[in-house]
Amino acid sequence: SQLSQFMDQNNPLSEVTHKRRISALGPGGLTRERAGFEVRDVHPTHYGRLCPIETPEGPNIGLIKSLSVYSRTNEYGFLETPYRKVIDGVITDEVDYLSAIEEAKYVIAQANAATTEDGRLKDELIPCRHKGESTFMNADQIQYMDVSPQQIVSVAAALIPFLEHDDANRAL
Template identity: 40%
Template sequence: MSGRWFNYEDSLKNMPATFDRYVQRYINGELCQLLDQNNSLSEISHKRKITFYGPKGLSKDYRGFGKRDVHYSHYGRICLVETPESEKIGLTLHFATHARIEGGQIKTLYVPTDQTNAKLCYLNPSEEENTAILPYSDDNEVNKNQYFARRGKDGMIRLYNKSKAHYQDAYPSQCIGLAAALVPFIQHDDANRVLWVQKTLNSLFPFYILKGLWSRQDLKKK
């Protein structure tokens, strides 16, 4: 048998150094962060965070506006509200409530308008370009043949014939993230107020199993 024997003793001696090298690589990476476990909401929001920074991304010195703008393809895929109030505004974002990644693309959930095929489906931006999408609403109908719908190609809302609208939003909170969806009457609030409230919810959202307060103020006794 040719070749040399594999030296298990040497491999075991080198294992700690190899392990430490890979651990340090991930710990010191730009995209590696400690998980926010303040409560269940903040943990889920942290896991659904995405960013333009990192390897092959934008540098931390980026101060432009082009990448921060909202694109029509963000609808149903990226939360339109939740973003930091700092130089990272518009560059660190969160997934929408019903968005998921398939094949390296962000997809969102829709309901086919065809009554014979009521199965929910996930679409990427290119798959919804050639159709009109109805919003989630019970009183969306203008007359028997026309509806207000959003065109997938550019996001413009227009009147369309019923035959042109092949999909409908699956949920009313589809265009926002989980924290923003918990804001009461969000459709009537100012965007700045919604941004502030959802950040407060991430800090104050209660645990599933409530426990006694560690500290109590005199006003709470009253």
């Protein structure tokens, strides 16, 4: 069928990547010919759920994607990504998985935000996301924090050394 393939077993990485692939094609989905730019483009709700880098070139670009490193599906089939809870500027060890709808309700700091040894957010203004927009907020307004800087990319992309210095078109 259109939804099954023989697994790529060339090496362990290709096997893991194959198992974590998601397609918008097939029965009940889109067709290559009718899918426009809006569907293929990266959306803020993909953050931590679908990798913005790992997608094939050609007619399937943006229609076949890979799950991000820490993403999972919940009992309703929605993709979730983990966040560390922050209370009054102190980062806790409590981890909550949030869907894109739940995530929009919270102020979320980046994983690389400066912290003190006792787990407090160091700077007064913290770069964060709120309702899909990047902004700066006071440390006491932060409600969650990313668990890892590699949270937004797939397993294969996370293995690329110095990924932040690569040209986006050449990353994979």
